[in-house]
Amino acid sequence: MTKQTYQTLNVHCDDAGVLRIVIDVPGRPLNVINADVMNELDAAITDLEARKDVKLVVFKSGKESGFFAGADVSIIESISNKSQAEQLLVAGQRLFARIEKLAVPTLAVIHGPCLGGGLELALACDYRIARDNSSTKLGLPEIKLGLIPGWGGTQRLTRLIGLKHSLQMILKGLHVSAQAASSIGLVDKAIAPDRWRDELLEVINHLLHGDELHSVFAIGRGVKNRLQANEFVRQQIVAIAERSIAKQAVHFPALSSAIKAISESFENDDRGYETERAEFKKLLFTPACRNLLRLFFAKERSRQLKTWVTDHSQLLHQDPIRRLGVIGGGVMGAGIAHCAATRGYPSTIKEANKMTADAARNRVDQLVNEYAEHKGMDREQSERLKSAVMVSESMADLSDASCVIEAIVERMDVKKSVLRDLESSIGKSAVIATNTSALSVSEMASVLRYPKRFAGLHFFNPVSRMELVEVIRGDQTSDATIAKLVGFVKSLGKTPIVTKDSPGFLVNRILFPYLGEAVLMVQQGFDVKTIDDEMRTFGMPMGPLRLLDKVGLDVALHVAGTLQQMMPAAGTISTILGDFVGRGDLGCKSGSGFYRYGGKRPKPRSGRKLVSYFVQPPASIDFIEDGLTDIQRRLVYPMLLEATRCLAEGVVESEWAIDLGMVLGTGFAPQLGGPMQVIHEIGHAHFNANLARLALQLGERFETYEPVRAVNGQDTSLMKQGELL
Template sequence: MTHQQLNHFTLSLDDSGIYRVALDVPGRPMNVLDENVMGELEQIVNELETRSDVKLVVFKSTKESGFLAGADVEAIELIDSTEQADRLMKQGQQLFERIETLPMPTLAVLHGPCLGGGLELALACDYRIARDNSSTKIGLPEIKLGLIPGWGGTQRLPRRVGLKHALSMILSGKHLSAREAMKIGLVDRAIPPDQWRDEVVRVIDTLVRGGSLRRTRLSTEWIGRWFERLPLVRNMMVTVTEKRLAGKSKNYPALGAAIRAIVDGYQRDVDGFETERREFCQLINTPTCRQLLRLFFSRERARDMQTWAPNSLRLIHGDPIRRLGVIGAGAMGAGIAQAAAIRGYGVHIKEVDADAVGQGSARVDRLISKYSRHKQWNEFREGELRDRITLGTDFHLFANVDCVIEAVVERMDVKQHVLAEAEKEIGKSAILATNTSSLSVTEMAQSLSRPDHFAGLHFFNPVHRMELVEVVRGEQTSDATIAQLVSFVRALGKTPIVTSDSPGFLVNRILFPYLGEAILMVREGHAVGTIDRELRHFGMPMGPLQLLDHVGLDVALHVARSLGAVMRDVDDVIEVLTPLVQRNQIGLKSKRGFYDYRGKKPQPRQTSEVVDFMVEPASQERFTPDGLSDIQRRLVYPMLAEAIRCEDERVVEHAWAIDLAMVLGTGFAPHRGGPLSVVEQIGTQTVLANMEHLRLQHGERFTPPEKLLLGAKQ
């Protein structure tokens, strides 16, 4: 076997008895575990079980991109029966169990992503070492697909890191850095990149000589793990976790399934692997799993350059964007600068005067300090990041940048003036972009001499958390500019969606009718807390009124004024928001909006405190059952209708991008898949009938889209 040519593995056995198993799946940017890879791995294990001359087996990847991204998600999507799922899970469990019981020690050498089935393979090994750099990501993300680990992850991870850490990793799907993984005992060594080669050789030599990599555990960690062995303590931890997740488990059944599999792994009279397998098989065809899989593939398509710029290799001339300029060091400008610096970009921020530079510098410092604490960086690493960002008042410092992003106040005249000034200072090949949430990119470009080099880049707040970026194409924006900006957004680790220059672009256009309707409901006397609670039950991360407070009612008022061309009754929304803004009750940043934030917890305010006058609610109509409450229906249907209109008007080129953008940009209930998916689930006939009732009850803003009328007739 050591001389046999396999398609996915390269094998070698040296004179020291070191057997190297190197994985490189051809034609894939990342290694994945599919049927062919697993078949060859089984052949390798067959031989290893019979060898007496092997002193150590080393599993590694020869792809620089990483160790193993997990099981092939495309293959998971094709599973169409419980029997097929059970067979595939059993094969994987049995194969990894055989690796775990090989007669010689085994070592997994990790770099880059080690996720899902990749980590389950590594957990079956005796030892794990990992390269300590930013590309190393170690975790079990199956919960994000509505599934649980199915090849032993729910059983081996708790044994390795304890119940507390295992619950956290599996139920959140979060990944760890090499250093974080070493801290909890998941890997035995986290090796700096500059010591990687020498340390790997040293580790292998230690193991071949019969040594061990096990570390003496810290006393506090040892005490915690000892307590976890007590059934009473474990039961208490599980109960607390179940209560914390009770509100989510109905929509995300994988949460309860993971807990049951982990708990059974501690039972002496229960086969935890069988529980894991059974729970996985029951999840594979749930609506939640299918919608999350669909969103996964949509995200992959959105991050593919060919989706938005089919001729990207021909279109992008010269070097990619590496040096960035930002105009304005407010919340958005500072956030964009931080996000770029984290990814290695040098960033220069231009402000109007010395005072603004000082305020902007302090804002950048706070962002970086908070990020550094979260990452547990030392002062040197924090200083390195801060040094990538400079601030000043001179435009001439933009002479050598590749792209300038304007992030000043949302006023057309101000933006046009600032952009025209910046264009004079940048190179002819450099790109200008505006971070606007609602203003017309095409109108803004009228102040420029090179409008083909100009587009919108709509980042969402807070920049460091929000994955979506809308790349807005103006009427004169060139394909090459779009290609460059899509490439830049991807380099920031974010997901681009290219939109046309429509009022509100995509996300705000679909979202605002929902937010506006919530405001109108308050004007009718509906309680703030009740409205938000109903929408959290629908699956939103927060209710519409609390979201408005987080966005800022001043920002919402500005967006409302820009949407008059596409939204009926927007004047009524403006009428409610204007006095709140005038009283500086603009939400979280002023401590009062629809909620009062001056105490320990936000408290919903009384309706009479928020609106200056109330109107009589309309009479109730009888609705066709659609699984929604009256409040949910009234708020969600405007989003469904606007999503249909955006699809019909080709605001984005691909319909699937509408659902993805709403999930990433607003947190739209992921288990429902997005607004267009909700229409499909409810059925066009039912949606149409209920919209007609809503129109009769509340007015013409609920007029069904023409495409919905046509779809219902077919």
């Protein structure tokens, strides 16, 4: 038989009859399923179907980075009509069905990521084994793109692991570890790295002797999910799932589509696969999906060095950050050190004295304990992680750090003093960063001898959960420093956005007018719960007043002071927040703010008990239809307006960076695509016209000195400041 030559596959059959199909997509750090992979897998399966010498087929990756990252999202994004989508979906479903129906056993050998279409390929195999280490993760994350699995994932996953687990995985886009996958039956065996080669050979040997394998793996297969196969039980589980996603499904239609496809997975015909294709096609052209796809590509762009540094090719090979120092072991400092340690960075926290050092140690240990419990780590692994973070009272212990992050109190004078002392204690090649949420990076750099190696690195709280990190370029920050910090942020598994040094940088500057407007509305007698409920209906994960409580009203007061010169209403907002802070109402951490805490659910407080005096609410006015309620418009427009100002001032250079930053940093409704995308949806002319009305109704904070223009420079507005359409 003529040997087929492939570009993405290496196909080899040994003397024992084991045919190995090794996938290695050229030019990609991780395998993705693209047209070449699909065509070559199709050819390999056609060849395999005609062979008589094969006793076992093994699918594996030729890349140490992992099995599959999933389908090539750029192909999905480029589909322009439902006919193209149908062709792609049918091709994938038919290919995996052929793999499923092969006359010989099939085995997927999984290490590293096995996601999306990669997991759908593995599900088409008879057996799956996975290497049990931290990089291995299995999942169907399509819901995060506003889609559902389209190559049989909604059908095969449910039949394999049952309705309950498949609903959880698909509706949440969950990634599960090898051990977790083994416990729910997603993989047949999770193998420790030090036993990987030996046990893999054992599995292959078992599969070559089918009767023996049956006793090893198939006990209980199909039995554990028998109860869920009962139609009445299935209906109950589906009904519970539908109720749980009812509110979210308004914004994310993929949730309902997923349940619809999954609920048909127990049928004995192809109806479930047809439903999967139909729902995928319907979702692909929804605004939510298109916006989530834009955000996906924005995130990919933000993680590329060439996006932020002009001469990036010269900086790719400079020594990366290897050891981290952190000054200050408070909530943020301890969180940064812990996060770095989980990614393999030895870290040293410098504290002022024994008491604060002990407190920092306790914070780190608590973070590690929570992390270890979440990851299922044993005591030895947990202790090893704790030992990766040293806490010291001596600045000299930072001397070997290649990056030191200052994370102390938000006071310019204190930060300058600490940075001045730090510079003389570390090597000249070490990068220095300040974790500040609003203070000027350039002003801090004025006390340094080598300001080129200094920048801002704004982590968001809690560090372990928040994906965004703002990298702030000071007036004298070098490209080499930016390159090192962008690389460091990426290595932490986070997403960097490089901003200009401007009060509030990007996220806080855009977010604060929104939060401040909510405070002013409380002063005018608006109900706390009504304000928050309106914004949750808009699509925010929580309302502005609840968010203020979570951030801390003392922190919000500090940010308000920083932005006071830029925002007309910041002084009034500071006064109101100052009253809260003065009486000890700091939000969640004090047990009271706009809400009272302590019970099962926060309870909104009466506005009459929150502010010392009320002002007259504004008169009503007619607005041009923009899809928003009056309360939503009043709260959302300040964000949109400030976003346009940030773009005009070059805080960042692109709209996508604003949208991505606000989605990752604040939870801005991702299905809407971000503030700039919302403006496009409203229309620049209507947005400007409504701004003018808000300015007449509420004052100068809604004024814009120039009409907002389209990105291509064409003036799409039909008004000047103060004029109405």
